[in-house]
Amino acid sequence: MSIILSLxxxxxxxxxxLHADGTLLASAVTYREQSHASKLAVLIDQVLQLADVTMAQLSAVAVSSGPGSYTGLRIGTSTAKxxxxxxxxxxxxxxxxxxxxxxxxxxxxLQALLCPMIDARRMEVYCQLLDAQYGIVGPVEAKVxxxxxxxxxxxxxxxxxxxNGAAKCQGVIQHKNAFFLADVHPTADTVGKLAWEKFQRNGTEDLVTFEPFYLKEFMIKTPVKQEVAAEANKTV
Structure with a gap:
């Protein structure tokens, strides 16, 4: 039996x-913003205890590879690795x-095309088009x-x-063929199901080189006061 822990x-x-041969044993979730660093280890302990499974029994660890929140992906990847x-x-x-x-x-x-959207701030989303059978119709992209x-x-x-990127688009995309589904999030339950399929095909990652798929560069904003001070220093 292969047991996979998914994050x-x-x-x-x-x-x-936690899945055993693709069957869900236990799951735990928190919807609190910016709680990944403090809650991820707690959730891992919870699912192991609920399923009465030890770390030594794990066959693999699966992790969401992105795109998405830069900080969230870093925390998930570093924990998994x-x-x-x-x-x-x-x-x-x-x-x-x-x-x-x-x-x-x-x-x-409706057997419609599927368009998952993850919020990328302002009016930008990470998205992709897939058919009703999850076949790829368009590339993963950061789209305004x-x-x-x-x-x-x-x-x-x-x-x-x-x-979580679709709600802000509902008032903009108003075509008669546009339909919106609320309260759908990527979850570890689904990660585990897809990971089991990859595990059977030996679809594992190189631990040394694996990095999350950020899709675009992480932008670090300089506080306004620092920008003003920097400009003042240039003129001195």
């Missing part, structure tokens, strides 16, 4: 799950948009949303938008 930290939701190094077990990366699409799939009664976004796909048929 999902790509959005504000932090979740952990640390466990894999310590236990000498493989790491499995699962795309956050894939996980999100599979979470929404059961609600896709306007009234013309997804026009070609929407003219061809229904598109289902969901994820």
């Amino acid at each position: 999902e930290t790509s959005t504000h939701v932090c979740s952990v799950a 640390g466990l894999c190094y310590a236990l000498n077990i493989p790491l499995i990366g699962v795309g956050a948009l894939d996980s999100l699409a599979w979470a929404a799939g059961p609600f896709n009664t 949303i306007d009234t013309e976004s997804f026009r070609e796909a929407l003219e061809a048929g229904p598109v289902l938008f969901f994820g």
Whole structure:
């Protein structure tokens, strides 16, 4: 029996799950913003205790590989890699948009194109188009949303938008074929299901080189006071 511990930290939701041969044993989740650093280890302990499983029994650790929150992905990846190094077990990366699409799939009664969206601040989202069977229709991209976004796909048929980036797009994308699904998040439950499929195909990661898929550079903002001081120093 193969037991996989899964971590999902790509959005504000932090979740952990434990699967045995693809069957869910236990899961735990917190919806608190910026709680990943303080809660991830606690959630891991919870699911292990609930399932009466020890660290030594783990066959692999799966982690959301992004795109998503820079800080969340760093915390999830460093935790997963640390466990894999310590236990000498493989790491499995699962795309956050894939996980999100599979979470929404059961609600896709229209057999529409699936468009998972993860918030990337302002009117930008990380997104991808997939068909109703999760086949890739378009690339993963960081997309600034306007009234013309997804026009070609929407003219061809229904598109289902969901994820924490979709709500802010609902007032902008108003085509008759645009449908929105609320309260769908990438979860460790779904990461674990997809990880089990990859594990059977030996789809593991290189522990040394694996890094999250950030999609775009992390921007560090300089406080306004520091910017003013820097400009003053230039003129001296």
